[in-house]
Amino acid sequence: MSEVLSFPKRETLPLAIGPSPMPLELRHLAFQADSIAILMGIDLKLDTDALTVLMGPNGAGKSVFLRLLHGLIKPTFGEVLWNGEPACAATRKQQALVFQKPVLLRRSVKANLSFALGLRPFQNRKQRLQSALDSAGLADLADRPAHVLSGGEQQRLALARALILEPKVLFLDEPTANLDPASTLLIEQTIQRVRQQGVKVILVTHDTHQARRLAEDVLFMHRGRLIEHSSAQTFFDRPAMREARAYLDGEILV
């Protein structure tokens, strides 16, 4: 992909790493569905605003992990603590999640954004709406029904809708899966911009190239366990675990 379209190198990075706007702590986190263990024994602290990338093969439990962090599902055991407070509607209000397959309202692009704006007590909505449309490159499509947009445009709209809520934490579940390089680039640029603004980004991706471009902090999951947590440099240069090495080398990991 990088041969076809040259992604800008991280000239501005590494960014200064500061404290997270919403420090996260996981204690003995486990999740079971129908008494099948999906996640087990996860202890973790994320207290910087470094961009965290979560990697691992399919079925490792990444999406479930993200939903647990966001409080969409409740852990079977253990705790998810944001600023020491269990994940709930109040913490969710300060976060946003962009799903792999965006769910958009059956309305226009503009109406999708203004629906989100209406959920929080924001001032000067018109201005916010316009700047969201502009920065997502959707201004020309504002009155189109969201469902006639292309996949890349839909994902940009989903991301714009998430960002218009001004989250402190942004979860992204494989946001560029099935997108072409141009759309991927636009989304990655947006992700880097919000990272610079101090938003804590937690990104799930299968694309190791993307992970290398964006990650400052890496979590690696395998079979429901969090087996590695290290800085991006360490992870990509000298992964500690055999599974992570195999995954990075492109071996098929089951």
Place this chain on the structure above:
Amino acid sequence: MQDFAQSFVLAGQLVVSGDPALAEIVALSIQVTLTALVISALIGLPLGALLAVARFPGSATLSVLANALMGLPPVVVGLLVYMMLSNAGPLGVLGLLYTPTAMIIAQAVLITPIIIALTRQVIADLNRSYAETFKSMVVPAHTAIAALIWDARFSLLTVLLAGFGRAIAEVGAVMIVGGNINHVTRVMTTAIALETSKGELALALALGFVLLLMALSVNAAVALLRQTDRSAVHV
């Protein structure tokens, strides 16, 4: 055979000339059914949507009940409303029996379960795709329900048309509670029944034409809306 053919000609003339007796009956039918539909929609749309998105004590029972009551026999509804409104009944003091209001009540009772059950189905389908996103965005329940109703508006319009079609075509309930009084509670279906039994086939047929035309246009509208809905969603 001569009589039979002549009835058709006469019926056609009645429709084309806009016969006042015919017009009065058609107008009352539409008025009664539209009013019943508005009442049923005001109850059925929010309740159906609520049953689709919320779980509260008795919500499952209500859903099953609404589904079961979709098949209410009109004569039974007529009988029950008659018993409520008759002089001996609990609402007898209101003196509503044999008035258009009584017919509106009967039709509303008949179609409210239909609106509830179909709305619940439509909204539940849409909510399956919206629920997780709404939970993530922390959308309050009333905003979520309003959004679901609005986004399902095309499908819900077909639900309302189904209710309208059922109410305008039924005869049993309005016959019992309305009494088919000329110039007061005579609607298309009861008039057809009466005129047929009197042997006045021309007026019965003319009314039949109008009723048929309405039923066909309602169904055509439903088909058209479904198509619009599908193309709006799946392009």
